[in-house]
Amino acid sequence: MPHFRGMDDDRQDTQTRRPTLSQVARAAGVSEITASRALRRDGPVARDTRDRVERAAIALNYVPNRLAGTLAGAASRQVGVILPSLSNIVFADVLKGLEDRLEGDGYHPILGISNYDPLREERLLRDLLSWRPAGLVIAPARKTDVTRDLLAAADLPVVEIMDVDAESADMAVGISHRGAGRAMAHYLAGRGYRRFAYLGHGIETDFRATQRLDGFRDGLREVGVTLGDVLCLPGPSTVPLGREGLARLLADAETPPEAVFFSNDDMAVGGAFHCQAAGIAVPEDLALAGFNGLSIGQALPKPLTTIASQREHIGFVAATHLLDRLAGGSPPRVTNVDFRLIPGATA
Amino acid sequence: MPHFRGMDDDRQDTQTRRPTLSQVARAAGVSEITASRALRRDGPVARDTRDRVERAAIALNYVPNRLAGTLAGAASRQVGVILPSLSNIVFADVLKGLEDRLEGDGYHPILGISNYDPLREERLLRDLLSWRPAGLVIAPARKTDVTRDLLAAADLPVVEIMDVDAESADMAVGISHRGAGRAMAHYLAGRGYRRFAYLGHGIETDFRATQRLDGFRDGLREVGVTLGDVLCLPGPSTVPLGREGLARLLADAETPPEAVFFSNDDMAVGGAFHCQAAGIAVPEDLALAGFNGLSIGQALPKPLTTIASQREHIGFVAATHLLDRLAGGSPPRVTNVDFRLIPGATA
DNA sequence: ACAGTTTATGATAGCGCTGTCAATACGGTC
DNA sequence: GACCGTATTGACAGCGCTATCATAAACTGT
Numbered sequence: 001m002p003h004f005r006g007m008d009d010d011r012q013d014t015q016t017r018r019p020t021l022s023q024v025a026r027a028a029g030v031s032e033i034t035a036s037r038a039l040r041r042d043g044p045v046a047r048d049t050r051d052r053v054e055r056a057a058i059a060l061n062y063v064p065n066r067l068a069g070t071l072a073g074a075a076s077r078q079v080g081v082i083l084p085s086l087s088n089i090v091f092a093d094v095l096k097g098l099e100d101r102l103e104g105d106g107y108h109p110i111l112g113i114s115n116y117d118p119l120r121e122e123r124l125l126r127d128l129l130s131w132r133p134a135g136l137v138i139a140p141a142r143k144t145d146v147t148r149d150l151l152a153a154a155d156l157p158v159v160e161i162m163d164v165d166a167e168s169a170d171m172a173v174g175i176s177h178r179g180a181g182r183a184m185a186h187y188l189a190g191r192g193y194r195r196f197a198y199l200g201h202g203i204e205t206d207f208r209a210t211q212r213l214d215g216f217r218d219g220l221r222e223v224g225v226t227l228g229d230v231l232c233l234p235g236p237s238t239v240p241l242g243r244e245g246l247a248r249l250l251a252d253a254e255t256p257p258e259a260v261f262f263s264n265d266d267m268a269v270g271g272a273f274h275c276q277a278a279g280i281a282v283p284e285d286l287a288l289a290g291f292n293g294l295s296i297g298q299a300l301p302k303p304l305t306t307i308a309s310q311r312e313h314i315g316f317v318a319a320t321h322l323l324d325r326l327a328g329g330s331p332p333r334v335t336n337v338d339f340r341l342i343p344g345a346t347a
Numbered sequence: 348m349p350h351f352r353g354m355d356d357d358r359q360d361t362q363t364r365r366p367t368l369s370q371v372a373r374a375a376g377v378s379e380i381t382a383s384r385a386l387r388r389d390g391p392v393a394r395d396t397r398d399r400v401e402r403a404a405i406a407l408n409y410v411p412n413r414l415a416g417t418l419a420g421a422a423s424r425q426v427g428v429i430l431p432s433l434s435n436i437v438f439a440d441v442l443k444g445l446e447d448r449l450e451g452d453g454y455h456p457i458l459g460i461s462n463y464d465p466l467r468e469e470r471l472l473r474d475l476l477s478w479r480p481a482g483l484v485i486a487p488a489r490k491t492d493v494t495r496d497l498l499a500a501a502d503l504p505v506v507e508i509m510d511v512d513a514e515s516a517d518m519a520v521g522i523s524h525r526g527a528g529r530a531m532a533h534y535l536a537g538r539g540y541r542r543f544a545y546l547g548h549g550i551e552t553d554f555r556a557t558q559r560l561d562g563f564r565d566g567l568r569e570v571g572v573t574l575g576d577v578l579c580l581p582g583p584s585t586v587p588l589g590r591e592g593l594a595r596l597l598a599d600a601e602t603p604p605e606a607v608f609f610s611n612d613d614m615a616v617g618g619a620f621h622c623q624a625a626g627i628a629v630p631e632d633l634a635l636a637g638f639n640g641l642s643i644g645q646a647l648p649k650p651l652t653t654i655a656s657q658r659e660h661i662g663f664v665a666a667t668h669l670l671d672r673l674a675g676g677s678p679p680r681v682t683n684v685d686f687r688l689i690p691g692a693t694a
Numbered sequence: 695a696c697a698g699t700t701t702a703t704g705a706t707a708g709c710g711c712t713g714t715c716a717a718t719a720c721g722g723t724c
Numbered sequence: 725g726a727c728c729g730t731a732t733t734g735a736c737a738g739c740g741c742t743a744t745c746a747t748a749a750a751c752t753g754t
């Protein structure tokens with residue numbers, strides 16, 4: 001509130017407002033800019049000057065104002081993060097990896113959840129950009145032109161995460177979901193299965209699951225097998241959905257499948273529960289395979305056959321490359337994080 | 348970079364830097380402050396002036412700089428959020444509820460994860476405060492004096508979430524974990540069980556689980572029963588830990604328990620898997636009870652007896668009260684969100 | 695027609711910090 | 725002793741925006 005306080009009315013300052021750098025400087029008997037340099041530990045400052053300033057800062061319980069600092073030219077230490085969902089542990093894991101790496105360098109994520117809604121994603125992008133973050137990490141809900149343009153126009157480092165199958169404007173860190181689907185097809189075919197079905201969730205939202213399905217089809221075709229029934233239920237993936245879905249899939253199937261590939265582990269665990277309740281022997285009567293490598297799947301009486309997707313690692317690497325770029329380095333544009341097929345006991 | 352550009356060197360502006368309000372204003376033929384009012388839709392602005400400004404903003408692809416806006420006096424629209432962990436779906440759910448409500452009002456969370464480390468929590472608090480957020484939502488790792496002081500000194504609305512058992516500096520939204528433990532004790536005793544054990548995870552970190560254990564003990568005492576074996580394994584709660592833990596608990600027990608109360612559903616699901624693998628009939632040979640009401644527990648062949656903790660709702664309500672306060676309202680200081688005991692089929 | 699009110703716009707002065715350039719002090723060199 | 729390089733400090737302007745006050749223009753009622 002300008003005009004409320006006189007220019008040198010500092011009794012007010014100390015009472016009603018948080019201490020400023022100027023007050024710290026005065027308390028330490030130096031100029032503002034010297035105090036700034038002392039606290040940021042950059043530029044030449046005499047040792048005992050620095051000590052005096054630091055003591056004054058502690059005494060006043062000074063907390064720097066990074067809004068002002070960033071506006072004045074310092075690099076922002078905020079990173080915009082846009083994820084499509086938090087209902088599933090998958091993106092929570094990614095976020096954990098991101099936050100952990102960022103926090104280590106004093107950066108903090110500003111978070112946006114798009115709910116797989118391109119419009120909301122676009123709004124989030126604008127909103128987060130208005131905070132002038134140092135960089136952006138985004139798991140695109142779906143590739144849209146608007147998003148692409150916004151990202152291209154924004155003049156800051158951007159890491160697109162989760163998959164490396166699509167084109168990216170700047171950097172990308174993730175796994176090949178197509179490749180994961182293919183790998184699972186080859187693995188299951190190698191185990192001797194020939195009649196396959198697929199059980200998925202809301203296909204319109206989770207395009208990465210769709211890529212796995214495409215890869216799975218490709219992989220089967222390569223060994224001369226055709227994918228049988230494909231059932232995709234609306235809504236997000238959950239254990240109950242997988243359980244009910246498998247019941248429906250088996251009831252509706254003309255020729256019963258030997259193996260079912262699920263869109264992910266949540267669905268597959270549901271499938272395992274259905275088999276257990278319905279007395280279906282796994283994998284003798286029916287083989288099951290998932291995707292993600294969640295701990296829950298591995299703790300089942302019969303560990304789930306699945307593919308570990310290294311989610312926390314993806315977040316960590318994404319943050320690392322972003323920080324590297326901010327420090328002037330040249331990290332790889334595309335980082336294909338390895339996935340790992342976990343054989344398990346269900347297929 | 349002052350001094351690099353002359354005061355009215357605007358060809359540079361349009362080329363090398365993001366458009367500013369001043370450029371939008373010039374393009375629309377109005378003053379800066381009028382453009383500001385038009386875009387913020389506050390104060391009196393003629394309809395066609397507003398239209399002109401908005402068209403200019405779109406044409407220039409203008410993204411406001413909220414750092415500058417907030418520094419100049421506008422209320423910040425960032426909210427600091429500090430959570431102890433993201434490994435578990437519990438805090439991801441809370442964060443989802445928070446983000447959803449905040450985003451609706453144009454606010455965005457800046458996130459910090461403390462890993463249950465009071466020192467890291469303290470550093471996060473200072474760091475997030477340096478962004479001058481409008482408010483703070485924090486799930487304290489553990490109550491420490493330093494944290495308390497920092498919160499008290501920070502002159503901004505603070506919501507402490509997850510539990511309402513401890514004192515809070517400002518507002519609190521959560522459930523009574525003591526009460527939840529008590530409720531489960533009464534429920535299980537009412538079902539006729541008399542010999543109880545408890546299986547928990549890293550007790551030094553998750554003090555809310557400890558509160559549930561305390562409440563469980565209290566509840567049992569109230570019906571004249573004493574809690575038997577208590578086993579707490581180090582590390583975060585996971586399904587495998589629950590599975591192995593139950594095996595150990597049963598092997599070590601002098602008199603086998605009739606019912607086991609787990610620190611949460613992850614552990615309890617692990618316990619259910621152990622019983623299944625070991626041929627223990629549930630609940631006839633052994634009853635199991637958890638806490639949280641995760642969907643995985645409800646999708647088990649026998650739905651888990653547990654307590655729904657309404658995590659997303661807690662986040663939503665916390666955000667709602669924070670926003671209410673920021674809008675000048677007086678939300679309740681303590682909001683005790685109801686928990687709900689889910690009978691299930693395991694106890 | 696006139697004061698009194700409302701509506702629309704603008705001039706000015708910062709918010710708290712940092713980048714640039716300038717100034718001072720110090721020690722050593724030839 | 726004039727000269728130079730280095731270490732240390734400060735003056736100044738400005739980042740992009742908004743709060744305040746002032747002004748101009750368009751209404752109202754009598």
